[in-house]
Amino acid sequence: MTLVDTADIAARAWLGALKLLAGSQRDGWFSQTPGGTAEIVTGAPFPSLNGVAAITRDPSPDEIAELAASPRLNDVAWTIHVRGDDVDQRIVGVADKHGLTGSMPLPFMVRELTAADAADVPTARRITSSDSMSYQRTMAAGFEAPEPLFTIFAEPAVVELPGASGYLVEVDGVPVATSFGLLVGDQVGVFNIAVPPAFRRKGYGRVATAAVLRDAYAAGARTAFLHATPDGFPLYRAMGFELAENWTVFASGA
Template sequence: MRLLATGVPGGYQKVGRGVVLNVIGLPSASTNTIHVLSPDAERDDAEAYADELAGAGLPFVVRERPGAPSWVGDLAAQRGLGRRADFPIMVMDEPTILTLTAGPRADVDSIVELDGDALDLLPRVAEAFALGNELPRGVYDALVGRRMVEQPGVAVYASLAGGAVTSVGIRLQVPGAVGVFGIATPPEHRRRGLGRAVTARILADGVREGATMAFLGASPMGFGIYQRLGFRVAERWIFHLPG
């Protein structure tokens, strides 16, 4: 998440005692996150981060790793985060196998990485991110801006058909591993294998960059797709969401 936070103007990360704050700064709660990671995490740090986000007028979520302290639910409820969602963290131990045996299908749209020759696609890619997450246009503009595309360790992908952006995703490259983030397909382009194809392209490029394992957080919509690709659940986190 640090790669995403620092790839957006005004984004940042803070590390406390068993608690990490990641701020991308967009008007979508899932982009501003308090992670409670360890059994001895300090509530005071989490409270301070919640105050900081509230003071900035930013919506946020709390993500609770298995084994986190019992106070997390109380803090979330006091901050108006009344909904809970299961969030599987999934891994693939041998992504090379997928890239060799189940790469992008020949019948899906072309997939491009946004580099210097494709920056004109950024507005359409940002729109596809928003529509794929069923949010208003403009919400994700900063997430896939020029700064993110040029961020070391980050690559943004889009599948294209006749000038339309039909699916999108982000590769997060860290030592020895590749992260799959933000796979999103606008409703009118779903059920064509596009999210799977973008995921496979991200994994293939990640392996070429030295990854020997892959990781992602699975939404309910994507869980079955990732499971069929060979990802397995490593941990089940709890997300505390507004509402």
């Protein structure tokens, strides 16, 4: 299978993961057009988890315009996701019309899983409902943002989704990193790799990522995918992830 094929499958799995997240929320919404464009409302206080996403390589500006006009997006901060760097100017126009005047590249990375990923990760453990506050607090510290923003990720409705798994990495009983994995078929999305500033450059982000890959491989996943931040990109490269493509994200004030 080529990297292009792998990226296509992983992109569909990413959208499937967002569908699961939206479905876990009382006021969540997910709909998808036959052309592969989706409207997503999770209600999370992060624009990247609400909005319009086009996962085909030739997205329809008309579909994006139609979904971008949805009244459901009026109550949330949202974005438009399009695969690739070279975006149709009609889509740029749709984004501008809705005040999404900034754009940024978002690396989409993939990695084949192998039996080597089944190795034990002794300092990482899968969280239970009793770990919610510690998980939320550690994640917030890692992203250097207020704790309430991360409530959704610690809710049982999310952590207990079919195929979902949240992890804490601990050293001498102290939480030093978080991660979250979500299985979609034989793909696993890697999310919420967060390491508080005091614990960075010690390999804990690698451990948190490895915990997701370990359990996902055991559950039948054979490909992992993620969107990388600038800080995380070198780590994922070192762990064998390949840059499949950049996506373009339109956001307010990006």
